[in-house]
Amino acid sequence: MLSTAALLAAKSRNVFGMEQQPPTSFGPNDTIQVAVVGAGGRGQSHIDGFAGKPGTVVTHICDCDEKNGQRSCESAAEKQGGRKPVWVRDIRKLLEDPSIHAVSIATPNHWHSLGTIWAVQAGKDVYVEKPVSHNVLEGRRAVQAARKHNRIVQTGTQSRSNPGMREAMEFIRSGGIGEVKVSRGLCYKRRDSIGPKGTYQVPEEVDYDLWSGPAQILPLTRKRFHYDWHWQWEYGNGDLGNQGIHQMDLCRWALGEDRLSDRVWSFGGRFGYEDAGETANTQVVVHDYGSRKLVFEVRGLETPEYKGAKVGIIVEGTKGYLVMTSYTSGTAFDLEGNPVKQFQGGGDDYHYKNFTDAIRARDHKLLNADVEDGHLSSALCHLGNISLRLGSSLASKEALAALRDRGGDAVVEDAWQRTAEHLATNKVENYQIQMGRSLEIDPVSETFLGKNPPNQWLTREYRAPYTIPSESAV
Numbered sequence: 001m002l003s004t005a006a007l008l009a010a011k012s013r014n015v016f017g018m019e020q021q022p023p024t025s026f027g028p029n030d031t032i033q034v035a036v037v038g039a040g041g042r043g044q045s046h047i048d049g050f051a052g053k054p055g056t057v058v059t060h061i062c063d064c065d066e067k068n069g070q071r072s073c074e075s076a077a078e079k080q081g082g083r084k085p086v087w088v089r090d091i092r093k094l095l096e097d098p099s100i101h102a103v104s105i106a107t108p109n110h111w112h113s114l115g116t117i118w119a120v121q122a123g124k125d126v127y128v129e130k131p132v133s134h135n136v137l138e139g140r141r142a143v144q145a146a147r148k149h150n151r152i153v154q155t156g157t158q159s160r161s162n163p164g165m166r167e168a169m170e171f172i173r174s175g176g177i178g179e180v181k182v183s184r185g186l187c188y189k190r191r192d193s194i195g196p197k198g199t200y201q202v203p204e205e206v207d208y209d210l211w212s213g214p215a216q217i218l219p220l221t222r223k224r225f226h227y228d229w230h231w232q233w234e235y236g237n238g239d240l241g242n243q244g245i246h247q248m249d250l251c252r253w254a255l256g257e258d259r260l261s262d263r264v265w266s267f268g269g270r271f272g273y274e275d276a277g278e279t280a281n282t283q284v285v286v287h288d289y290g291s292r293k294l295v296f297e298v299r300g301l302e303t304p305e306y307k308g309a310k311v312g313i314i315v316e317g318t319k320g321y322l323v324m325t326s327y328t329s330g331t332a333f334d335l336e337g338n339p340v341k342q343f344q345g346g347g348d349d350y351h352y353k354n355f356t357d358a359i360r361a362r363d364h365k366l367l368n369a370d371v372e373d374g375h376l377s378s379a380l381c382h383l384g385n386i387s388l389r390l391g392s393s394l395a396s397k398e399a400l401a402a403l404r405d406r407g408g409d410a411v412v413e414d415a416w417q418r419t420a421e422h423l424a425t426n427k428v429e430n431y432q433i434q435m436g437r438s439l440e441i442d443p444v445s446e447t448f449l450g451k452n453p454p455n456q457w458l459t460r461e462y463r464a465p466y467t468i469p470s471e472s473a474v
Contacts, residue, residue, distance in 0.1 A: 026101075026360040028055075033099055035060035035124075037091055037115055038106035039072035040226055042129055042156075046104040047072060049127075049352035051079035056356060060100060062088045064210035065203070065226075090210060091115060095122040102359060105129060106156075110215050110235045113138035114466060116371070117474055120151040125359050127352070129156040130245045131237060131378035132371060134214075137459040138468045139375035139382075140446060145474035146364070146371050154355040154367050155374025157249045161354045162346025164328040165250070166368075171322070171341060172254055176332055178319030182411055183254045184295045185247035187239050188310040191300035194231055195223035197276040214466040222276040231277035233389075238279030239298050241381045247313050249369075249377035250324065251294045254315045259443040260379055261287035261294065265406050266387040266436035267399065267416070271428045272301045280434070282423065284415045285384030286408070295415055296384065301426040306418070379446065386457045387436035396420065396433050406438045 026032060034050045036043055039061055050056040058076045063069035069087040077084035088094040095103070095118055103119040104127040105112060113133045119126045126146075132155050133139030146153040159165045172180065200220045202208045209217065215234045222228045230236035240248070268283030281300030286293060297306075307314050308323050312330065315322040320340060324330030328346030331339050351368065358366040394402060399420070403412055423431065440449040447455050462468060 025362055028360065030055075030360075032056045032101045032356055032359060033059045034102045034104055035062060035088075035094055035100045036072070036076075036085075036104045036106065037062040037094070038108075038111075038129075039063040039065070039068040040106065043072060043106035044075070045348065046106050046127070047076050047079070049348060050104065051076045052081070053349075053352070057083065058085050060088055060094060060097070061085045062091050062094045064089055064207040065205055067203075067205040089207060091118065095119060095124065098123075100124060102127065108211075108229050108235050109237055109241060110134045111213050113142045114214055114468060116142045116153060117145045117469065120145045120149045120153065121474070123149070123151075125152040126371075127154045127156065127355050128371070128374070130249070130374060131241045131381060132374035133378050133382070134235075134237065135458060135460050136379045136382050136446060139378050141468050141471065141474055143372045143375050144471055148474055150362075152355070152358045152362070152364050152367065153371035154351070154358070155369040155371055156351070157246055157369045157374060157377065158348050158351035159246060159250055159327045159346070160253070160368040160373070161351040162328045163350070164330070164343040164345040165324065167345075168322060168324055168330055168332070168343040169253055171332060171343070172315060172317070173256065176320070176341065177315065177317030177322055180255060180292060180315055180317045182293050182295060182316040183251040184297070184314040184316065185244065185251045186297055186306060186309050186312055186314070187244040187247060188297070188299045188303045188305065189239060189243050190302055191239065191281055193273040193275040194228045194277050195275055197221050198223070200225075212463070214460070214462045214468070216461070216463055228276070231279045233278050236279065237381055237385060238283070239281070239300060240279075240283060240285065240296070240384055241378065243311060244296060244298055245378060245381050246327065247311065248294075248296060248380050249373070250313045251296065251315075252377050252380060254313065254322075255289060255292060255294060257289055258376065260376065260383070260441050260446060261289050262443065263288040263438060263440050264380075264383045264387050265438040266384045267391070267403070267433055268298070268388060268419075269431070269434045271423060271431060272426055279385075280388060282419065283384070283388065284412075284419055285387070286412055286415075287380055287383075293411055294380070295411060297415060297419070299419075299422060301422070301428075303422050303425075383439070383441065386454070387439050388434055389436075390439075390454060390457070391434045391436035393432040394435050396431050399433050399435060402435045
């Protein structure tokens, strides 16, 4: 692969026949040439965000699934006046092309950080989907790489750019609900079984070595190749790191915390069916920030809303509470439950434009969701999963006592009681619950504290040559 210096110095002919030198700055009339990496469902949204929009054009689409890649080239061409992107199978080959200014990453989670690091090392700006990482350490490496190479790296938590959400957060910061005590995230999203665990055939159009990338090459044990990797630990992070990362990010934003928590613990399990999935479909994560808590709830079985929200956040203060029921809208209430103020407005285009505006200004501080914000919120998800996986199984009737042993207060006990009622409603009975390990965290070093800290869980075993570089080598 060419060095960053060589890439920036090289000239090439782009796909539309124009010879160019990649600029180090962009004027208001310059076109930003974008490569989309990952042509699945979220990749289509990235194509929509850049194709046919003022000031941007999609010139390349990279996917190790040829069928998805070629199909996406056709759809992009329709959106940008017949200008068809080039399909590239291997991201390493893609990054050798100096005509590409920005890379938009919508791969499975286990590729997010490595793709970001490689792209910034090649002199590209990056829009990377949430979560920005598959584990805590690689997320920090992505931040370090972005800063070292002076690249603009936006995280795909688009709520941070939505006017309705930004107004709601400003209302919280101005004291609209008083002093915030609890920031609660909800991911009440029905998830069906993904089918029995077995041995299945990888689609012939997929380069499985490239798809696996940093992960180990394992037999395919799920029926549906695409998307259902979310529920297997080697590639995904469960709904906590899939849908839930959006609400985890909003909860941290509402608390005004720009660091990891002091302590985390989690409880839950996979209930209601046995399938090829490994991650929890029912989970509560508690992050302790001293006098305040971030409490996150995942429910994959059928469930009613809580305080008007299913996928959203509830921020509880001394003068009232705020319920955001979507990425864009919600309502603030007083302590008696009377509506005080409503918030509305947003759409993905705000977030893509924020990214391109920051590129033109060459200032990552203009980003609404800089990679460091993405890293911190993603890490909160990973830490919750680590606690759960390091826990032990116990009878559900013993859960309340175990939570109290871990310092669980009324807020935590309430989360457990509602979870138990939820499982009973779904006829889950006589079950064992995974009671996670309580883990102390040093938010500065982003490592665990105490005797025999499980810091090996902050990273993974990488498969060469798809390895995350050291801090000095990013």
